Amino acid sequence: MKILLIEDEEKAVKTLKKGLNEHNIDVDFAFDGTKGVKMALASEYDVIVSDVIVPGINGFDLTKHLRQKGIKTPVLLLTALNATDDKVLGLEVGADDYLTKPYEFKELLARLKALSRRGKEVPPPKLILKFADTEMNLTGKEFIRDGKKIELTPKEFALMEYFIRHQGRVISKAEIAEKVWDINFETTSNVVEVYVNYLRNKVDKPFEKKLIHTVFGVGYVLKDE
Amino acid sequence: MKILLIEDEEKAVKTLKKGLNEHNIDVDFAFDGTKGVKMALASEYDVIVSDVIVPGINGFDLTKHLRQKGIKTPVLLLTALNATDDKVLGLEVGADDYLTKPYEFKELLARLKALSRRGKEVPPPKLILKFADTEMNLTGKEFIRDGKKIELTPKEFALMEYFIRHQGRVISKAEIAEKVWDINFETTSNVVEVYVNYLRNKVDKPFEKKLIHTVFGVGYVLKDE
DNA sequence: TTTATTGCTTAGAATTTGCTTAAAAATGCC
DNA sequence: GGCATTTTTAAGCAAATTCTAAGCAATAAA
Numbered sequence: 035m036k037i038l039l040i041e042d043e044e045k046a047v048k049t050l051k052k053g054l055n056e057h058n059i060d061v062d063f064a065f066d067g068t069k070g071v072k073m074a075l076a077s078e079y080d081v082i083v084s085d086v087i088v089p090g091i092n093g094f095d096l097t098k099h100l101r102q103k104g105i106k107t108p109v110l111l112l113t114a115l116n117a118t119d120d121k122v123l124g125l126e127v128g129a130d131d132y133l134t135k136p137y138e139f140k141e142l143l144a145r146l147k148a149l150s151r152r153g154k155e156v157p158p159p160k161l162i163l164k165f166a167d168t169e170m171n172l173t174g175k176e177f178i179r180d181g182k183k184i185e186l187t188p189k190e191f192a193l194m195e196y197f198i199r200h201q202g203r204v205i206s207k208a209e210i211a212e213k214v215w216d217i218n219f220e221t222t223s224n225v226v227e228v229y230v231n232y233l234r235n236k237v238d239k240p241f242e243k244k245l246i247h248t249v250f251g252v253g254y255v256l257k258d259e
Numbered sequence: 260m261k262i263l264l265i266e267d268e269e270k271a272v273k274t275l276k277k278g279l280n281e282h283n284i285d286v287d288f289a290f291d292g293t294k295g296v297k298m299a300l301a302s303e304y305d306v307i308v309s310d311v312i313v314p315g316i317n318g319f320d321l322t323k324h325l326r327q328k329g330i331k332t333p334v335l336l337l338t339a340l341n342a343t344d345d346k347v348l349g350l351e352v353g354a355d356d357y358l359t360k361p362y363e364f365k366e367l368l369a370r371l372k373a374l375s376r377r378g379k380e381v382p383p384p385k386l387i388l389k390f391a392d393t394e395m396n397l398t399g400k401e402f403i404r405d406g407k408k409i410e411l412t413p414k415e416f417a418l419m420e421y422f423i424r425h426q427g428r429v430i431s432k433a434e435i436a437e438k439v440w441d442i443n444f445e446t447t448s449n450v451v452e453v454y455v456n457y458l459r460n461k462v463d464k465p466f467e468k469k470l471i472h473t474v475f476g477v478g479y480v481l482k483d484e
Numbered sequence: 485t486t487t488a489t490t491g492c493t494t495a496g497a498a499t500t501t502g503c504t505t506a507a508a509a510a511t512g513c514c
Numbered sequence: 515g516g517c518a519t520t521t522t523t524a525a526g527c528a529a530a531t532t533c534t535a536a537g538c539a540a541t542a543a544a
Contacts, residue, residue, distance in 0.1 A: 172373075187519080187520055187521080188520080188521095189520075189521065190520095203398065203399065204398060204399045204400060216260075223522075223523075224502085224503090224522090224523080224524085225521080225522060225523085227501095227502065227503065227504090228503090228504085228505095228521090228522075228523090229521090230502095230503090231502095231503065231504065231505095234503095248502075248503095249399075249400055250412065250413070250501075250502080250529095250530065250531075251400075251412070251413035251500090251501070251502095251530090251531080252400045252413070255399070412530080412531055412532080413531080413532095414531075414532065415531095448533075448534075449491085449492090449533090449534080449535085450532080450533060450534085452490095452491065452492065452493090453492090453493085453494095453532090453533075453534090454532090454533095455491095455492090456491095456492060456493065456494090459492095473491070473492095475490070475491080475540085475541065475542085476489090476490070476491095476541090476542090
């Protein structure tokens, strides 16, 4: 196992490093948050352990930062405070566990093992929908056509997903409004048309084959013709 | 959207209710499983969210119970950290999704939306009318003769549908005007004639056999002769 | 054969429906 | 709170459909 330790008390680092090494755990360390973020981005760790109060970026912000960058490595925060609010904040921010000082080395070890196991858990099954030469990753919100990634906004993505889930069937604008926009009443809005237009610009225009077809007076169909 | 939340931690309920309400989601809640089942049977929800460990009936048994009663509302179970076995059991029992605590509110929201959408999906019954060598798909507004697809405008389609539904019977122009155009009074308009002409051009002209026949002074018949 | 009636065909005017664009409003992020 | 992005609204334009009207063709009765 390999962990990243972010801690500014030199003595603590030394003790921990020694203790952990004895249990076959490699330890990289950083003395401040800024350095810590850089290291976390640079290499893969099983767990990141950070004191909440360190120079530069503090533990909370560090966690937030990493999560925003898409780093999902489990984070264990260490703090002297036993404030419940801090714990809540820590978890909100994306940390996975919390340990208040002073703690027993055994406890730290146990949690590290648990977190490491968790990090290695098989990621939840990737939900992927496919249609013609397109592919959409529902968990990653990624849409690809002909190998090229296409950036879609959330609404565009939801609309495309609805199309793919009902490929080959003609879908009325009212149905789309209801299922994708949650509009249950008659509406004069033309959002659906606007978004179909947006989708076409991104998904169809750059390609030879068109996938979204209009059925006049009825709605739209997604088909490969 | 309206969900049922079964959770015994009062604080969690409060937080969730507030957060969900902000996203336009109505929340009913029950503090124990027994009450939860009763409520689920009494009203319709888009999604049921239940902690696995609640007083009375637990999340698994609750799901099983509801499924036995024929309730198909999607169920999202909340389980404690690292309980991989729980996941498997939950899904076997008929739950639709699981979320391990601690979870991000965003994630919960995303899954609720996904589940709500799934619950509302109803496989559309394909309505197809057939006559002679023609076939019409009422949901897709597709008309086919002799394997060849023929594009019809909405009015043309409606007229053809009326013909097929009354195949073999002589239909007066007044009847067509009333049933297809919603014209209930005497009219001097010749729309019906015009549209029969349009239909003939598309449906009969390119083929040997004619299907639409004029009965002079009376009306039209659809027959295969 | 003539004539009145009924039906057919056609062009284009009127209407409806869909597309596109820009800007305003709302949302989310630092 | 300001900024960037996303979503919605609104209006004008384009395309397709629907309808009207007029002339022509077919039919039936005289």
